[in-house]
Amino acid sequence: MENWKDAGVIDTSNSPNAKLKTIPVNAVKLGGFWKPRLDANRNASIMKLFKLLEENGVTDNFLIASGKKQAERRGPLFTDSDLYKWIEAASFVLQTSPSREISDAIGKAVEAIAGAQEPSGYLNSYFTGPHLAERLKGGGLNHEYYCSGHLIQAAIAHYRATGKRDLFDVAVKLADFWVENVGPDKEIKMYRDHPELEMAMVELYRTTRKKEYLEYAKKLLDNYEFPGYREMEPRRPTSSGHSVMACYLCCGAADYVAETGDEQVRAALDSLWQDVTMRKMFITGGVGSRHVWESFGQAYELPNLRAYAETCAAIANLMWNWRMLCVTGEARFADVAERVLYNGFLSGVSLDGVKYFYTNPLASLDKNIDLPHVSEERLEWHGCTCCPPNVQRMFASLPGYFYTTSREGIWVHFYGESAAGFRLSDGAQVRLAQNTAFPWDGRIEISVSLQQEKKFSLFLRIPGWCRKASVSINNKKISKPARPSSYLNLNRTWKKGDRVTLDLEMPAVLIEAHPRLDSARGAVAIQRGPVVYCVESTDNPGIPVPDIELGSAKLSCGFEKDLLGGIILVKGRVSYPADWKKIKPLYLPKGERKAGSRKKAEAKFIPYYAWANRGESQMQVWIPFHKE
């Protein structure tokens, strides 16, 4: 408990079965691409959301529960978790940069929360008063476990930011309530709920070393029949195939494996990962195809217009892959995490950081979608507020994802302008700086700085999307092959001033999907490095976005510093029917569709994450392709 400052996003430093050891979030300072995003998060998003949470009664709900306020509770039954997740996000901000305003807001929230805790330790603003009788009864999705999990995570992040035990003690008392009162061997039996508490319990174990919490995580997993879990089915009895639930459950399971090495759970996780990444994941890294139950679909059920791909599901997928990476050190997990990070996660938030998508479709062509949680524009407030604080905690904790250590040395997972300083497993201090315009440019210069020279491995991630990578150390080219989706092991004696130059070739390329993926058949997507592109009508006046076809793989790229916060713009030749009416009927014998003459144009493509920042538009990721 003493070294609270040294713990990472999750703390695997003492996890016997985690290959990689996390470093503190404050060990890395991100510049470049991420800086304006993290600054906006810290300077605008956090406090704006706190005020919105207050205005919408989320804080009051605790005061009402504790009897300090007389009013009717507002919002869905899981609003407690929104404030908890906000505290977690705010605490990650405090881990890297103090802020009186944010500290005060957290203090206000903590006071309200602590006041609502009952002597037993139970804490939930919903299951009191008129809903007291529903408490601990299960009934599908009460979110009691879920809210508790988020409180514990918030308390841990807050403790790791401040060393203060106010919220932490509340969390421990709540955790003890579960451990002592609810379980397979208790009078109150466990029931199935929205997963989340599993990973929180493991993290609480990591923080307190009290075995009960780890054991409770196992009980929760068993309750979901976890090692029996084999497919992300559209409807799981355990979690309705709900994509966020399933991925959070897998996070908890991965954390459990990190501590125990449980082979059954590990095998289940691998099977699930194969199922999701090979059959049920959008090119953006988004998951959860269906509006119904916000669930995974069947294999290859990945619609464009109707992609649900909740922002929280993208984050949950990232968190899960990050945990798998920590356990195994395998690059395939970092590849998925990076895919999510630059696409399906980042699309969830506006460039100014204060508006959010709940769903992230791969095409938006018509108006009047008008479905629950679906908006054509990002919104400042969603009645179901799960995504906004989730985005904020992802941003605030992001520096903690860039590096890990192991007994062999240092692992570089992500690239981006940054400066870092942390300890190797033997306690030696090392400083690493990345000088790069990544993700817009594939050249990354890494400078290593040590007090005294030292032999260790620097593991450089060669991304799965990179077909040609070259590495030099102090301008001397390394002959070792750099295979895509692997970590290149640079094992040598490092000394102060050493410079590693990594060149990742990243042309804009056309991506094709698996032939079973009918919604992308006969079409291509454009990807450059980790960034998936889309065509948006805003950049293409006069070109009918839904009707274009790419006819060549020739694409040109150029940096546009004033466009969408600075992006590489991709241009390509497209064609579209000159007379649309001629191809009107839905179904015609092959060869009979008289497309008539086609017009040609140069279309502009922007990063998918940046769409819908300039008012109403049409957008699509998959573009029909016919070789000219």
Next chain:
Amino acid sequence: MENWKDAGVIDTSNSPNAKLKTIPVNAVKLGGFWKPRLDANRNASIMKLFKLLEENGVTDNFLIASGKKQAERRGPLFTDSDLYKWIEAASFVLQTSPSREISDAIGKAVEAIAGAQEPSGYLNSYFTGPHLAERLKGGGLNHEYYCSGHLIQAAIAHYRATGKRDLFDVAVKLADFWVENVGPDKEIKMYRDHPELEMAMVELYRTTRKKEYLEYAKKLLDNYEFPGYREMEPRRPTSSGHSVMACYLCCGAADYVAETGDEQVRAALDSLWQDVTMRKMFITGGVGSRHVWESFGQAYELPNLRAYAETCAAIANLMWNWRMLCVTGEARFADVAERVLYNGFLSGVSLDGVKYFYTNPLASLDKNIDLPHVSEERLEWHGCTCCPPNVQRMFASLPGYFYTTSREGIWVHFYGESAAGFRLSDGAQVRLAQNTAFPWDGRIEISVSLQQEKKFSLFLRIPGWCRKASVSINNKKISKPARPSSYLNLNRTWKKGDRVTLDLEMPAVLIEAHPRLDSARGAVAIQRGPVVYCVESTDNPGIPVPDIELGSAKLSCGFEKDLLGGIILVKGRVSYPADWKKIKPLYLPKGERKAGSRKKAEAKFIPYYAWANRGESQMQVWIPFHKE
């Protein structure tokens, strides 16, 4: 009212703005393709469903409402309509062939229903007792209008079958209740509900000539802002974009146009028809893409696995197109009706006529779909029982759809082995026989028989799918061009024994979809005549159905009398990856997917309507196509 025996499925004989005049259902006797289906409907399906409705409390609900039975009401709030629709189906059966058993069952149902009618005329088994306070309050989808509409339709069909007024008087009293008590100018205001009452009110007007009913239909349309209706949007305030609701509403609107010629309503209907048939209809004629709200999707949102395509929606689409055809005499409406009939409608029922699909997806590749109303096999009973009696009334009334008359003569809409006898508009009797193996063969011999020779037009429908049609009269070829999707006007003096021979070329052809339809892009469907084909694993052991690709348009066809009740089986060369593992990743740069060697095989294709009659299987309609 006197000539109850002469009225058709709908009675347009006195509709001033209906170009075509219907003939009685009993005027046509269907043989060939339809005979076993109609026989199964009459001899097995009707009574089986009646017993199931009884067993599941649908009849009892009326007895409970009238106080004759003490029990708790069972089933969803719209179960009354299921029994009404069953009575309508059973009455259409009686129109063509008497049955004591069916008559008795109807009598039993009518007695229960009549007993539950209140002195005011109000009749609904749900909004009594515990739900009395909810009566006439709207509240979304109370189905009070809907149930009333089905009662009126049932009563009319029953009256046209028997001349008996028992149920008819109940229906009139109920209609009068609405007219007298609920309306924009009444104390009880109209509210929005599931459409259905509109067409029932028009038909009641046609039967009674009481103008109030026609005027009430207009009030209902106005209440749905009908002439303002322009697009089948995913969510309409009027009807949630619900496909059955929307199509029933359009049926009522078309019936209203037939009586009034209202130009605004007609224009709205045409616009909606364009929207549906050019942007929102499956190749099967099914409509309603979304599971959410059973609704139309956006333009070109026509998924395969996730097609909802409710059987009732197909029927509603057929009914709507039939009404548009009656108003206009335009072949495009008959084309859609025929597309539905042989595909999206017929797939809703098992070959033995007693099991039903609620949803009709275009692909079924995985198990565990497990969504509301979704079953992998047709079921004898659905808790929501709307589709089964709807299928039954479609079968039972089908003979009434084959011919109409107009001042110019006779219109032949559908082809099939049959014998018909009916009156021309001037009262002259004519007999027509079709000798044909349609839809398996495109040769149709029509013999005309009259008491004395007579000059009139015989309008032969040239289907939209037919690229080459030739016609001869008494073995003399007609030089008049027979354009697809038109009626060929054979105007001459007809005399007894005249024979028309129509040859509709119907090779099996590959169909391509509109380029915007992403789920069918790069793929083809096979269609032969009006019949859409699919590939089902049952016929193709050893061939991985989800992975096949067609490489050539060469298809062979042969009749298999013992397969699936007798079908034309289509065979084509397909290929599939020999080593599936090599193409595993979801997303790869174009050209990098190493498909490895491909195996070739001859695959068998069966009519889509016939799938899922032989146990568990995989099926798909759209087959990827790559020219070899």
